[in-house]
Amino acid sequence: MESPAGGAPAPRALPYYVALSQLLGLTAVATTGAWLGLYRGGIAWESALQFNVHPLCMVIGLIFLQGDALLVYRVFRNETKRTSKVLHGALHVLALVLALVGLVAVFDYHGRQRYADLYSLHSWCGLLVCGLYFAQWLLGFGFFLFPGASFSLRSRYRPQHVFCGAAIFLLAVGTALLGLQEALLFKLGAKYRALEPEGVLGGALGLLLAGFGAAVLYILTRAGWRRPPREEEQALSMDFKTLTEGGGPGSQ
C-alpha cells in the first residue's frame, strides 16, 4: 500500500486493527453514558448525581483519550514527528484535565456525603494511576517538548517512556474495571447474582473496556507497525551518531 506522501507504506492490517480499537473505545464511551443515563439518573455537579461525573470523565479521559494518544505514532505514520508529538501531547493534556475533573467530582461527592476516602483497592490503584500518569506527562514534556533536552538524553529516555505509557494505560483499564465492579455491587447487592439488566450492561461495559485496552496494546506491541523514521530524521540521527562515536572525517 503506497502512502499518499510517498513515505513508508502502512502495514496492510494496521487500519483494520485501528478501526476495531476505535469501534470498541467509542462503544465503551457510549455505553458508559447509556448506563449512567438509564440506571443512575444522568450527571450533574451540584447534586447526588455528582458521583456520575467520575466514571464518565475517567472512561473518556484515562481510557479512551489516553489509549488514542498512545496510537498517534502508529496512525499518523507519515506526518512529521513534530505534528505527531503535538497531537500526542494534546490528547494527553485533554485526558489529564478530564481525569482531574473526575477525581475532584468523586472526592467532593464523598466529602459532601461524609463517606470514607481511600479505603478500597480501586481507590488506591486510582491514585497510583493518576500519580504515575501526571509524572509521565511531566517527564514526557520535559524530555520531548522542552527544547533544552539533548538528543542523547531523549534517545535514552524514549524506551522507558514507551514502557511506562503502556503500563500506566494497562493499570488504568484494570482500575476502571475494579471501580465498575464496585459500583455495581454497591447498588445491586444480592440482586447482582440474578443477572439484573444493570449488572449485565455493566458487565458488557467492562468487556468493552478490556477489549479496547487489548486492541491498543496489540497495535502498540507489533514491532513492524512502528512509525518508520523519515529520511531527514534518519540523516539527523546518523549525523549525531557520527559526532558522538567519533566517526567524523577528523577521527581515526
Ligand code: HEM
Ligand atoms: C482509571 C480510571 C479511574 C480512576 C483513576 C479512579 C480513581 C478513583 C479514586 C482515586 C477514588 C477514591 C475517591 C475517594 O476515596 O474519595 C475513586 C472512587 C470510586 N470510583 Fe473510581 N476511578 C476510575 C474509574 C472508575 C470507574 C470507571 C468507575 C465505575 C463506576 C469508578 C467507580 C468508583 C467508585 C464506586 C468509587 C467510590 C468507592 C471507592 O472509593 O472505592 N471509578 N476512584
